[in-house]
Amino acid sequence: KAGVTQTPRYLIKTRGQQVTLSCSPISGHRSVSWYQQTPGQGLQFLFEYFSETQRNKGNFPGRFSGRQFSNSRSEMNVSTLELGDSALYLCASSVTGEQSPLHFGNGTRLTVT
Amino acid sequence: GNSVTQMEGPVTLSEEAFLTINCTYTATGYPSLFWYVQYPGEGLQLLLKATKADDKGSNKGFEATYRKETTSFHLEKGSVQVSDSAVYFCALSFITGGGNKLTFGTGTQLKVEL
Numbered sequence: 001k002a003g004v005t006q007t008p009r010y011l012i013k014t015r016g017q018q019v020t021l022s023c024s025p026i027s028g029h030r031s032v033s034w035y036q037q038t039p040g041q042g043l044q045f046l047f048e049y050f051s052e053t054q055r056n057k058g059n060f061p062g063r064f065s066g067r068q069f070s071n072s073r074s075e076m077n078v079s080t081l082e083l084g085d086s087a088l089y090l091c092a093s094s095v096t097g098e099q100s101p102l103h104f105g106n107g108t109r110l111t112v113t
Numbered sequence: 114g115n116s117v118t119q120m121e122g123p124v125t126l127s128e129e130a131f132l133t134i135n136c137t138y139t140a141t142g143y144p145s146l147f148w149y150v151q152y153p154g155e156g157l158q159l160l161l162k163a164t165k166a167d168d169k170g171s172n173k174g175f176e177a178t179y180r181k182e183t184t185s186f187h188l189e190k191g192s193v194q195v196s197d198s199a200v201y202f203c204a205l206s207f208i209t210g211g212g213n214k215l216t217f218g219t220g221t222q223l224k225v226e227l
Contacts (some may be wrong), residue, residue: 004156031213043157043202043217056214090156094213102215104149104156 002026004105006091012111018079021108025072025093031055032074033102034066037088046089049074050096078110086112115140117203119218126193126225134188134221136177136203144205146170146179146186147215151200160188160201193225 005024013019025032033056034046045058049068066076072093078085088109092102120135138144145164149157161170166181175190186203203218 033213033215035215042219043215045214045216048214058214092157100213101159101162102157102213104158106154106156 004091004093004103006089006105006108008108009106010109010111012113013081014113015081015083017081018077019081019110021076021078021089021091021110023074023076023091023093023105025074025091026103029093029095029103030072031094031096031100032068032072033092033094034074034076035090035092036060037090037107038086043090046076081112083112086110115144115205115207115216117205117216117218119201119203119221122200122220122222124221124223126223128195128225128227129192130225132188132190132193132197132223134201134203134223136186136188136218138184138186138203138205140184140205140207142207143181144207146177147204147206148175148177148186148188149202149204149217151202151220153199157202193223195225195227198223198225 007022031050033048048056052068063079068074088107090107092104094100116139147162148160150160161172163170163179169178177188200220200222202220204215
């Protein structure tokens with residue numbers, strides 16, 4: 001069974017631009033969560049989607065948004081990029097999300113210059 | 114709010130040494146507790162979990178016991194190997210709005226040397 005796939009692996013963007021990250025969950029998994037990982041703040045929860053609906057949201061500004069498609073694939077968008085948005089963005093999928101184990105992808109490394 | 118505190122790293126051990134990584138939590142109620150491991154250049158992998166007090170999670174020689182009285186979930190392994198070198202994250206979660214939101218500790222880097 002294929003794992004969680006995140007594309008692209010690396011991105012370099014300029015301040016003010018926007019970016020879209022993609023996540024394909026494990027087949028049969030309906031919950032997709034996104035986390036931001038930085039050396040200073042560690043791992044922080046961004047949001048979770050289940051059956052195309054946002055079910056949970058972390059404490060991030062509105063520049064961070066996401067969506068989930070009918071095939072459970074998810075995208076995350078960050079608009080008006082800031083230097084502080086440089087991070088590893090991790091996607092995780094689970095069967096239902098209700099305390100079922102999370103399976104993480106290898107992440108997208110975003111660098112904002 | 115909920116939080117997880119882990120011991121600072123890096124922790125450097127010789128192969129076959131005993132490992133303990135301390136983890137304590139603050140939460141209202143009784144969360145589920147997890148240990149995740151991150152190898153270089155990869156995402157996180159679930160190592161073990163415990164969902165209620167006195168539960169012991171175990172996997173690949175690692176163990177952790179959910180201690181409600183001390184709000185702790187310390188990770189232990191009797192004999193570490195070089196291949197155990199990684200960053201270890203303690204985490205907790207509640208069912209929130211029907212979903213699964215993890216709160217992570219800052220991670221503890223483990224280096225095992227020959």
